[in-house]
Amino acid sequence: MPREGVTIYDLLISCPGDVTGYLQLIKEAVDNFNKLYGSLNNIQVSIKHWSTDSFPESGDKPQELLNKQIVRECDAAVAIFWTRFGTATDNYGSGTEEEIEEMLSADKQVFMYFLEAPIIPSNIDIKQYEKVQEFKERYKDRGIFFIVKDESDFQRLFTNHLSLYFLKLISEKETYQNENIKPFLTIRDKKTLSDENILPKQFSLLESKFINEKQSKINEYIDELNSTVISEEADILEDKSKMLTMPSKEDANVDFLYQIADSVAISDKFKYTINDFAKENQIKLHENFWYLGNLMKHKLQVQIPFGNSGPSYIGSDKEKKRFSKLNKLYWEIISYKEYIEYFTYIDNIKFVELIVSNLGKTYDEDIDVKLMVPKGCLLKHNNLLYPGENIIEEIQEIELDELLFKIEESDSVDAYAYFQIIPSNIERININPLLTYTTKPSYEDQKYNYKNSLDHIFIYKDFANSEFDILRFGIEYLKHNSSMAFPSILMFENVPQTVEYEITSKHIPDVVKGKIHLKID
Template sequence: MPKNVVQYDLLISCPGDITTEISIIEDAISQFNTQFSDTLGISVRTKHWYKNSYAQSGGKPQALLNEQFVNDCDAAVAILWTRFGTPTDEYGSGTEEEVEIMLSSGKQVFMYFSDKPLSPSQMNEESYKKVQAFRDKYKDRGIYFTYSSDEEFKTMFFAHLSQYFLSKEIVAEVKGERHSELKIVGIDQTQHISDEAPIISFVPNTEMTISKYLEKIRTLFDDISAIKLEKRVELPKKIAKYTLAFNKPVEISEDERKIIYSVAEKLNINITEDFFILGNLSQSSIPTGIMGGYSLNGTDAEEEKYDTIKKLLKTISKALEWAPVENAFSDKKCLKLALQNCGTDIDEDIEISLRIPKNSLLPINEFPKFNNDEMGYLLNDCNMSELFGICSTSTYSDYDSSIVTSRRFSPRVSTPSIFPGYTSDYSDDFESELSDVFCYSCFDEGEEYIVKLKFDYIKHNTTIAFPSIIFINESFKSIPYTITSKNSPEIVSGKIKITDDTLI
């Protein structure tokens, strides 16, 4: 799950004789981030000349370092031992200048002086005197500590780091900077976000509609009519008897012709006498392959015409299956809503409550009714979560993107009965599928329905659509709502205005 944290930059300032302490600091920062980054949203990263500086011309070395990263750091840790460092234009060393920059900006400085044992060969008396003078400069300000071993420094630094970055002031600062800001928005007919929620005509999320099926059927009629074939050549009886043992003529059955004639009549399409002529197309009587298929024998035109007629029959069948579904919802209106986080932090465990007038909401138990075959078609041939869902666009994500454990489920498919003449009862599976797709809890309260919905989480500056459209019976003026969440101490109350685009 994505996390949003406030990042603090910690400057490491020290001369060249400080080495092991740098590794100790990096390890302490890593430990701190592991413990507190996720829980408190605080993260610290280090800045040091050896890893953050880059070649740049046009200025003094220290001034360039200050510009590159020193000035932007939120705090600093300065460590000195025997060396004081290289003088700058204004200060005795780069470390001294960096410390003064941080202190003059009112920023936190962790200052340490090492009292670890030192061999005489490592001592530079003049440089060490400068370190001692620097130490005396701050002795009355109580801002530095001493240590005599790496282990002591490690314990001391992690304690000071934690005390500062876990102080009430810093935690309050983080909470002030990071907060979610949740509200309900609408989605209009052009799939754009709106502060108002328009009531729109329901259009199922499917590539094929009745109008597209009819368009495809007309095109197939034209394609078939355009393929002109001669009538089958009658073979002499002796040759025909031998030929039929291996190949039989291919014809369109009488039942299939009746279906095509019936559709053509309803669409005012004229079918000529040669529409079903397939020339000398034949089918092998010997199965090809282990699947038991039979190969066609004929010219390219003969095979193309036969395949196109079969495609026409299949398209007619699909259109007849889809028509009751589209007709059932053709006059329905709906709302598309989304949850929007305009804040700077993620939020989790979100529960939304909507108040909708009873006469305006169409609950699941009042949905159009389908016969058993139609329910079977919806279960086995349609993806109802897509049919009634709200798909992602460039401006908002779909509901499943907010779910930690995806609710994606395979459409329920009922296995046909093994008993001849018996048809499976799809009603229970169909009701369960509807409940999965329209995963709202609906409660009766006086003149209103209380509709509840949960989101696992939502990222900052993100909009996530509701799991499905909400069917509407009648127009109304607004939806009052409340939102509770893990990261918001107060209940968010709001109201989204409702308009009716179907009246325009």
């Protein structure tokens, strides 16, 4: 059955004619290596020799043709010298020498051995033997050959050298492959995908459609009130007419009415707030803008089991409607001003949107991220300004905190996926024995709920030392070639030049350390 992914290494045998008997020993050593280590490691050493692997070809010198066909394609060579050096080529003293030099010049492994076995003197070619000795002398300082005494000594040494060399190659290959496929974690800017020259952002809530619509709604209220004023002259004529036609019984009713009710007037605080808004926005108020006709308010208020019913009013529908509209206008302006104050504060915060990226070729798990922000730079969520009393409820209803402080997903970045499940808010109700409580939560309760919402966004574990404020958070799983946003934006009181980080994970043995470089205006 064929094996996929087998790496084949070609081993060139380069020997003069007097050591051909050693070829079989080389083959046996290679076969044993392949049986012991080849199958286990998906490699195979294949022997190449000119007698079996070359073919007839024309167009160049014989040795050069052999170099092209076999020598330069081999990954390693084994050479044995005894008494003969070989036949000279155009460039070297023998073909074996040329093959060795070809391999060495290509930074390939050469196993070289010199045999010092006994020999009959009459069989020695002195010139050939001298060339062998000269060649050995030339390489003695390079440490690339060994002396062997006989076949047994050669087989032992060569088997050992073959195993050491190719097992090292296997180990290096596995190390390279493991390095190549392991996760690679880093922290980058969401927009630029860089950790260099990150320019902190700022919100522009004061220019948002939301705040413009708030202002437009107030303008519409003022326009409507300007166009529906109550005429003082008409009321005077109506009062005179009533006085001329009013029976004495009705006079008594009027006297009684003034005993139980007061005239309604717009307070100076209301007037100042509305006038101030109109002046800032260059809006002119009608001269009868504040006139409410004969509107009156009962002095007594009816008690109901769960609190006050609120005041009741006496007057025409037009008068009541106008007073209600002025009241709404005042509170709309109060809310608008609280939004302006809150949005101004938020717009001045500088922040960055950071992501954790796995640029490696395999997933990672149990990722722990630690950020080290220089002291005096980090703005923690506990120190954020609370929204005003009249807007905090609406801000929670529209989940503005999530829109502002969470990092949105994009086509290349996942939103943070490991927030805790937020329990439904149970408002703290203060029940007294008289059952006189209000269902609307107090400002303190609303601030409590708002802080809880922020706590579920800014889920970092918070530490500190003499140099840094330290934030930690975790990511359970991050697949390869993907990125996940931080749980929240990172806010600054003062923008630091660098933020250091450390990342530990299940599949990266070392601590990943790095720096994020911020651009300061």
